[in-house]
Amino acid sequence: PAVSLLKAAAPGSFLVRRSSSFPGAFGLALRVGVPPPRATPRAGDPQEQLVRHFLIETGPRGVRIRGCPEEPYFGSLPALVLQHSITPISLPCTLRIPHAELQEEPPDPPGPPNVSTAGALLRQGAACSVLFLGSVGTEALTGPQAVAKAVGSLLEGAPSAGGSPRPPPSPVHFKVSAQGITLTDRQRKLFFRRHYPVSSVTHCGTDPQDRRWTNSDGSTARIFGFVAKQAGVPGGGNACHVFAELDPEQPAGAIVTFVTKVLLGTRH
Missing domain, CATH: 3.30.505.10 (SH2 domain)
Structure with a gap:
């Protein structure tokens, strides 16, 4: 057949x-x-x-x-x-x-x-494990510029919007399906599960400046992020959620391409 x-x-x-x-x-x-x-x-x-x-x-x-x-x-x-x-x-x-x-x-x-x-x-969707570095509000900014701004803010150790220190990175389960992106904190330290509907996600890409995350063993990993509209935030705006590769067999480029084809591609 x-x-x-x-x-x-x-x-x-x-x-x-x-x-x-x-x-x-x-x-x-x-x-x-x-x-x-x-x-x-x-x-x-x-x-x-x-x-x-x-x-x-x-x-x-x-x-x-x-x-x-x-x-x-x-x-x-x-x-x-x-x-x-x-x-x-x-x-x-x-x-x-x-x-x-x-x-x-x-x-x-x-x-x-x-x-x-x-x-x-x-x-059916595909899932992988990545290191969640944090989320940064980008106001009206989206696209590669939003990813670049968020990565720079996180690598410089800038505090969160409330002024408190940012929590350390945490491994998360990153699932992409036709319904959107779902993050599950594997250690349940930062959150349990967060879902970003397909209608809220506006961009996904690797760091335009190709900056790397340095792991505790001295190795480095590529950084990527996706931009989503913030729900329930006065004035709205966007937030960029930033991650680093955790598994060399699940590279950032492949994850970004999957999001672009499966999630963002459904809009065309």
Whole structure:
């Protein structure tokens, strides 16, 4: 079924389904632009040779494409898909994520019940762990300028709006879905859970000045943030919520791209 669904699709189109041969694993069927270099011509539809198959194995460390040493582990299937839509790594081409499928309507085209289209997979949402550095009010400012201002304020150790010292950074669970962004404080020190509806989020990006967060072991991590309208604040305004990478397998660039495609992309 995957071959018949993909053979006429654009290069980069793909389907994910549970593997019948390897319990617990998933199969990735990918439409490529040209046949493999050493592919042996077969009788039948030549378009079918443009559909390649890969195995996604699962384990304690997460999911990864099997048989390729350069492939990292990912915390979820959506995270694996998102990263491979940015860079192919071991795949013949990047995965193509159609914006149209990210809408609630129209529904996904009919297909085998064990097959996930790109849009359906990403609508499940993806989560990662990041270091929450703090939130900074940016008034009417949004976009990259708001991120730059907030990062500068936090790195300089400026106090919070009330004048009290800012609490230390805390690891949080960062989930993106079609409904918005949800933060869960893993240690429950700063808050329990905060949700930012899709309608409130106006921008997400890495620090325009590429400043880095320095960890206790001396290593550094990229910084990113998202800007959201403040609810229940007199006069309104925006706030920029700033984070640093916590896991090298969940880079800031991939998180920003996921937010842009899945969350902000639904508005177009």
